[in-house]
Amino acid sequence: MAPDSVGVLAARVLEACRARQWLVGVAESCTGGLVAAALTDIPGSSDVVDRGFVTYSDRAKAELLGVPVPILVTHGAVSRETAAAMAQGVLAKSKVDLAVAVTGIAGPGGGSAEKPVGLVWFAVASRGREPRVERQVFAGDRGAVRAAATRRALELLAEAAAS
Numbered sequence: 241m242a243p244d245s246v247g248v249l250a251a252r253v254l255e256a257c258r259a260r261q262w263l264v265g266v267a268e269s270c271t272g273g274l275v276a277a278a279l280t281d282i283p284g285s286s287d288v289v290d291r292g293f294v295t296y297s298d299r300a301k302a303e304l305l306g307v308p309v310p311i312l313v314t315h316g317a318v319s320r321e322t323a324a325a326m327a328q329g330v331l332a333k334s335k336v337d338l339a340v341a342v343t344g345i346a347g348p349g350g351g352s353a354e355k356p357v358g359l360v361w362f363a364v365a366s367r368g369r370e371p372r373v374e375r376q377v378f379a380g381d382r383g384a385v386r387a388a389a390t391r392r393a394l395e396l397l398a399e400a401a402a403s
Contacts, residue, residue: 246387249394250278254288256401262337263290264397267305267326269317270344270360272296274390290336295326305329318343318355320373327365338366338400340393346385360389364396372400 244252257264266275276292279285293304298317301307307325315321326341344360351357358378365371374396378388 243391246278246391246394247281249391249398250282250285252398253279253394253401254282254285256398257288257338260337260401262288262401263335264288264401265290265330265334265336265339266292266393267330267339267341268292268294268393269296269301269326269342270346271342271386271389271393274386275340275342275393278390278394291330291334293326293330293333301326301329304333306332316355318345318359318361320361320375323361323363324365324371324373327363327371331365331367338364338397340364340397340400342389342393344385344389346382346389348382358385360385360392362389362393362396364400366400372396 273294279289295301298312305326306329311321323341323343327339330339341363345351345357347357360376362374363371378385
C-alpha cells in the first residue's frame with residue numbers, strides 16, 4: 241500500500257483533534273515550518289492549529305521554547321533531549337493539548353559519524369504524559385530529508401491524537 245500523502249495525514253490529524261476538541265502546536269527546526277504549513281494548507285484548520293514555532297537556532301530554542309541551555313550544550317540541538325524539551329516547551333508556552341517537535345540535520349553538510357546527515361529526532365507531547373521521542377535517519381538530499389521528516393511528524397501527531 242502506498243503511504244498517505246502529506247495532505248491526507250494532515251487532514252487525519254485535524255479530524256482526530258477536532259473529535260477530541262484538542263488544539264495542536266508544533267516546534268520545528270530542520271523542517272522550517274513545513275509541518276505547520278501542511279496543517280494550515282487545509283481550509284478550516286484554524287479551529288485546531290493554535291501555533292507553530294520555527295526555532296532554527298539554539299538561541300531560538302532556548303528563548304522561545306525554554307529549552308535549557310545545558311541540554312543544548314551537553315547534547316546538542318539534534319538530540320533526544322532537545323526534541324523532548326522542544327515539545328514540552330510548546331505545551332508550556334501555549335494552551336495546546338498536543339505538540340510535535342522536529343530537530344535534525346537535513347544536509348548536505350553538518351553531519352558527523354555520531355550525527356549523520358538525515359538524522360532527525362521527533363517528540364510528541366500531550367498534557368499529563370511524558371513525551372514520546374523517536375529517532376529516524378532518512379536518506380536523500382535536503383529536500384527528501386525535510387519531506388520525510390514532515391511526513392513522520394504528521395504520522396506521529398495522527399497516532400497521538402487517535403490514541
